[in-house]
Amino acid sequence: MDTHIQSLGPCLFPTPLHHIGSVEAPFKDDEDRILFRHETSTSQLEEEEESSPVSFEVAGPRERLYFDPSRTTVGIVTCGGLCPGLNDIIRGIVNQCHNQYGINKVYGFRYGYEGMVQRYGHTPFVLRPASVAQAHHFGGTFLGSSRGQQDVGDMVDTLEDMGVDILFVIGGDGSLRGASQITKEIERRGLKKAVVGIPKTIDNDIMFLDKSFGFETAFAAAVQAVTCAYVESTGAVNGVGLVKLMGRDSGFIACYAALAGSNVDFVLIPEVPFDLEGPRGFLEALRYRLVRRGSVVVVVAEGAGQELMGGGMGVDASGNPRYGDVGLFLKDRINGFFKERRMEVNVKYIDPSYIVRSVPANAQDNVYCSRLAQSAVHAAVAGKTGMLVGRWHGSFVHLPLDMVTHGRRKVDPKKELWHSVLESTGQPPNLR
Structure with a gap:
């Protein structure tokens, strides 16, 4: 099980998050890990003595960034069926980018991946904290959504034309597979763009997650x-x-x-x-x-x-x-x-x-969505790509897209x- 997280390169820019109020930010580094297994048996202990135990990279702010926030452009897309908490995630990303990192160019692609293909004519929204201030009070996604595959080359062309450096994909199993394909096309072209997923499924069936947002609501x-x-x-x-x-x-x-x-x-x-x-x-x-x-x-x-x-x-x-x-x-x-x-x-x-x-997300999911959004932005500005954020054993972690999309979580x-x-x-x- 390969849990390695791709990185775009060395992080050269200092983070603006040296202090949150008067408290020093709890910076993380890539050596901070969460074990995959929280239950042990004799056979498992014997296996892990022979090899390193499987673990996930811990999410959270990094001291140094890959992207210069003042020159960074962000895109957000919501795909697939509706789910409580979508607007909460969008709001959380926009507020984190603007208020914490000083990223002032944030676009919302309309109607899912279809909105990333220019021939459909869906003009992206410019998103600011004021425009999303009340979004969490409403269900659905104010960006709109859609199902179905789109040409990966066309979508990456749009990212290039708009100068988007970071793409946040909020979607389920199929949408995350699309995010993986976008990551591979970006890599094939030799571009330096980050793709970070935030897993969305009302069925709570994404692998390696304690739960998906919106499920409690x-x-x-x-x-x-x-x-x-x-x-x-x-x-x-x-x-x-x-x-x-x-x-x-x-x-x-x-x-x-x-x-x-x-x-x-x-x-x-x-x-x-x-x-x-x-x-x-x-x-x-x-x-x-x-x-x-x-x-x-x-x-x-x-x-x-x-x-x-x-x-x-x-x-x-x-x-x-x-x-x-x-x-x-x-x-x-x-x-x-x-x-x-x-x-x-x-x-x-x-x-x-x-x-x-x-329905709109309840208070518990609202908190969960906010923390997922914060973790996603922390990862993206540090140059993490081809990954998603989720919670495992109560801690927020980074997970490779390809690993998560190879199965479904089921009731045993x-x-x-x-x-x-x-x-x-x-x-x-x-x-x-």
């Missing part, structure tokens, strides 16, 4: 939908509250919303396959629970049960597989199952996906989170 909003489903289910004869939450390949939002809501009977996630039919299938377990309790709440992640729906539905503009609507699919199958048994059922289906991802059915869900819901551990 998202599952807090999801809990409200789960609560509504409980109220609806208890207000009807044999009521079934069915809630579909975001989570294409990872069921973190579904798990956390169920644990926080505490009135959930079944959680269905992509990592744990299930059957519909049969004596141990989901529908029979649902019938048994409904007979016993009179009402049931089911939370399903959008990527769960796709194998039951038969066949794919192509790909979206970003190249991701299009999934079938498992919420509507389950609604129909539940109604059909009970109709065959001549048993009354009242299914109340709730899909809060766009509400969950469009053998570990504590899923076991907590099973204990909370009381559902059978195996619905097959």
Whole structure:
């Protein structure tokens, strides 16, 4: 696992951050590291005795900079789907550049990578602290976003034409792969430009991160939908509250919303396959629970049960597989199952996906976004490139883009989170 962070060259400029108020800035250097593993076993200790343990470079301000702030131009782009906290990140970058480093040229590219291709005609915004002062009170991204790949050469041409020295890419897995391609094209041309990513995913599925920004806000909003489903289910004869939450390949939002809501009977996630039919299938377990309790709440992640729906539905503009609507699919199958048994059922289906991802970040995520933005600017002005910032074991670190984009973080059915869900819901551990 290569955790080395690329650097554009020697840092020759003194930082303006010698003092923050009356307190000396907590400068870091590249030798400050955070270990990858925080749990140990005998076999791991034996392996690490033979080689250096894997570790990540600590984020934070450096005493000397690669870029001269007075001559530096910054670009910011937000890509992919919406997520709570995007405006907080933009605001944090702009304020850190202007107020701490004295970087006065900050541009915001509009509508994702599409805004970095000149033929589309999306004129970049000039961003200043005054223009982003209230941005964190609103959901979404005021820069706009888009999905889909763009020509890397065209995007780097735009960076050259505008004299952009540092590009901040705020996006998920596909967007970070695009940032990696931009980094490689910049390197191929022999240019000295930094590309720093800030990982964004509402599904919390980016590798080597404690959590992604916006996740706490998202599952807090999801809990409200789960609560509504409980109220609806208890207000009807044999009521079934069915809630579909975001989570294409990872069921973190579904798990956390169920644990926080505490009135959930079944959680269905992509990592744990299930059957519909049969004596141990989901529908029979649902019938048994409904007979016993009179009402049931089911939370399903959008990527769960796709194998039951038969066949794919192509790909979206970003190249991701299009999934079938498992919420509507389950609604129909539940109604059909009970109709065959001549048993009354009242299914109340709730899909809060766009509400969950469009709300403003809460206070906890607001703080997290601010610290991510600060760490990203510290890294970029020190000439770090081809990397992203994230939090690992409670510390902010630098991670290579290529390492992070080679997989997805998932709920492990053998570990504590899923076991907590099973204990909370009381559902059978195996619905097959």
